[in-house]
Amino acid sequence: MPSQEKDIETVIPDLHDIPVDRLAELGSSALAHSIALYRERLRENGVPLSSFQARI
Amino acid sequence: MTITNHPLPEAAFTELAEGGGSPATMRRLGGAQRSKHLMLLHAIAEAAVGSEAGPTAFRAGYEHLARIQDTAPGAATWLLDLPHLGGWVHDTLIHLDQGTAADFGHFACLVSAAAIRAGLPADLDVPVQDGRVRLPGLGSLQVTSEKAWVRLRSDGERVTVGDEFVAGARLMRPDDGTGMGVPGWSGTPAIRAAGGGLAWTVLLETGDPYLDRYTLPMRAAMPAVEVTDWRERVRSAWQIVAGGHRSTAEPMADVISVIVPLTPRSGTDLVSATTPAAYGAIATSWPPDEVTLAETLVHEFHHVKLCGLLDMVPLASSGEQHVYAPWRQDPRPASGLLQGVYAHLGIARFWQAQQHAETDADGLLRAQVLFARWRPAIGETAQTLLETGSLTPAGVRFAERLRAQGQQLMATPVPAEAAQLAAEVALDHRLTWRLRHVAAEPAGVAALAEAYRRGEPCPGEAPTWVQEDVRKVDSGLRSRLLNLRYLEPARYQALCGDGVLPLSEADRLLLGRSSEAAVQAYRTQIADSADPQPDAWIGLALALHQLPPSPPRAALAAWLVQMTEVHARLADGTDPLDLASWFA
Numbered sequence: 001m002p003s004q005e006k007d008i009e010t011v012i013p014d015l016h017d018i019p020v021d022r023l024a025e026l027g028s029s030a031l032a033h034s035i036a037l038y039r040e041r042l043r044e045n046g047v048p049l050s051s052f053q054a055r056i
Numbered sequence: 057m058t059i060t061n062h063p064l065p066e067a068a069f070t071e072l073a074e075g076g077g078s079p080a081t082m083r084r085l086g087g088a089q090r091s092k093h094l095m096l097l098h099a100i101a102e103a104a105v106g107s108e109a110g111p112t113a114f115r116a117g118y119e120h121l122a123r124i125q126d127t128a129p130g131a132a133t134w135l136l137d138l139p140h141l142g143g144w145v146h147d148t149l150i151h152l153d154q155g156t157a158a159d160f161g162h163f164a165c166l167v168s169a170a171a172i173r174a175g176l177p178a179d180l181d182v183p184v185q186d187g188r189v190r191l192p193g194l195g196s197l198q199v200t201s202e203k204a205w206v207r208l209r210s211d212g213e214r215v216t217v218g219d220e221f222v223a224g225a226r227l228m229r230p231d232d233g234t235g236m237g238v239p240g241w242s243g244t245p246a247i248r249a250a251g252g253g254l255a256w257t258v259l260l261e262t263g264d265p266y267l268d269r270y271t272l273p274m275r276a277a278m279p280a281v282e283v284t285d286w287r288e289r290v291r292s293a294w295q296i297v298a299g300g301h302r303s304t305a306e307p308m309a310d311v312i313s314v315i316v317p318l319t320p321r322s323g324t325d326l327v328s329a330t331t332p333a334a335y336g337a338i339a340t341s342w343p344p345d346e347v348t349l350a351e352t353l354v355h356e357f358h359h360v361k362l363c364g365l366l367d368m369v370p371l372a373s374s375g376e377q378h379v380y381a382p383w384r385q386d387p388r389p390a391s392g393l394l395q396g397v398y399a400h401l402g403i404a405r406f407w408q409a410q411q412h413a414e415t416d417a418d419g420l421l422r423a424q425v426l427f428a429r430w431r432p433a434i435g436e437t438a439q440t441l442l443e444t445g446s447l448t449p450a451g452v453r454f455a456e457r458l459r460a461q462g463q464q465l466m467a468t469p470v471p472a473e474a475a476q477l478a479a480e481v482a483l484d485h486r487l488t489w490r491l492r493h494v495a496a497e498p499a500g501v502a503a504l505a506e507a508y509r510r511g512e513p514c515p516g517e518a519p520t521w522v523q524e525d526v527r528k529v530d531s532g533l534r535s536r537l538l539n540l541r542y543l544e545p546a547r548y549q550a551l552c553g554d555g556v557l558p559l560s561e562a563d564r565l566l567l568g569r570s571s572e573a574a575v576q577a578y579r580t581q582i583a584d585s586a587d588p589q590p591d592a593w594i595g596l597a598l599a600l601h602q603l604p605p606s607p608p609r610a611a612l613a614a615w616l617v618q619m620t621e622v623h624a625r626l627a628d629g630t631d632p633l634d635l636a637s638w639f640a
Contacts, residue, residue: 006065009369010064010369012062012088012095016087016091019122022122023094023098026057029058030059048391050329050396052327052383
């Protein structure tokens, strides 16, 4: 019997169908929460950089 | 209007955790990146208030983007996928959070670029920088106006600045090296590569300040001859990736749209980097050969994939604990270790496949050794990661999958010579790191030294902890030579042959595989010196590693930090092999 595939909960709101000029209509919603979370990560960690140096 | 978060099927998560990433899964990550950019643009829009030129230009650009989304969604998608946009969005948010001046007006340049590229109308005030208007993803336009802002208009075909016609919109394109020049227009260098029936077009970005964000500066203002060299090298590397590493090449061709060339600190080090602020961009200094560039592309593409996933699903906290990473000189937090082990899964697989593609003996040896070097690091480091306690539940599942992939790689046979070379450089790296960054509790060391003096059995180990740069180790030249044996065998032979390298006699014996003599030379060097000799201790462990297994060999590999500390405390010229036997 095929198992029903479950989805993993992510922290990025799906905005692909929403024009930018209507984003404001979302008000203090999940969008505002996601933005706050992302900015908090930026403030705490900056933008992480994966940097590799090979000695050759 | 309600929204839900991007879904990520468990199967896609598993696929990524196992080092894969089909085009379909990568489209999911790409879709989330577009949403991330929209979300952050919205945050910037809320801050872009007032009558100053910058916020005013931003708002006009924002309104124009809404029109583009409505009339030409493909053009909006192009813009939202652009790594240049990601870099600018992140820098702008950081400025806003820090209360420093944000470059709002640059957004009008980004939107204008999207419109011009798609043949859509545009009519926006844009900033002038150094006499040019930047059109990210396309190039830059020289303007005669000395004003800080100009009006950029396009009817979809003709582009004007102020009242002056400057160029046809269709000609304002990246420069792939085949077209005629357009006066005043400087197209971003583009590279069109093909291999194994798979095409890849990538920009060589040398001018966008928002992509000049790596550990080394962007190689800006690149002369034409250098651009030609990069084109040739990228094309050659792509033939390797597309020809022999197909499952990586296919999603890479869709996702990686920009290479940022970096200015290296030295002519011999290769530095490469990625950042989640510029999904789709890879930065690298000039690679010495096409195989190295192919490896770098695969390496950095794995970082890009993981950056995309981490934006959607947090896997690790930054954590306090710093631990050993087999590819780094410094102790790493869990988040850095996760990135590193993931990239090295890609690297190990690259060299696994490359063993079948190399046609000359040196190339084959390099592939065999590098495969043998990195494959055990995957499972071991994934296990270290799991033991940090810094992973989220999803992170634990991810690391468990990684560990299983590492274990699978261990089933592939490796020729004995390659395995020996790989084990030696791995041991050298690990012991060097431990001597540099592992401290031992003085009371525990004193107890061990006292037990040794009394002739008692070794009572156990002294407590240790990671402490950055607790000792100075200066064996860099020897380590480089150990690696050079398989990276550049001819150069290695030439360097060793001319006898000018400042190596100790013991090091010469070690590199010449006169292992017994090297052991004796290191013993004498350590016993006769009043100072700690960390380089010689590592050399002794390496020389013993070239000989059949023995208790001192195992003890040196396991307890080197405590051993060197006890030896220093004894300060009586104790034979290091006697001490190693006692620890064993």
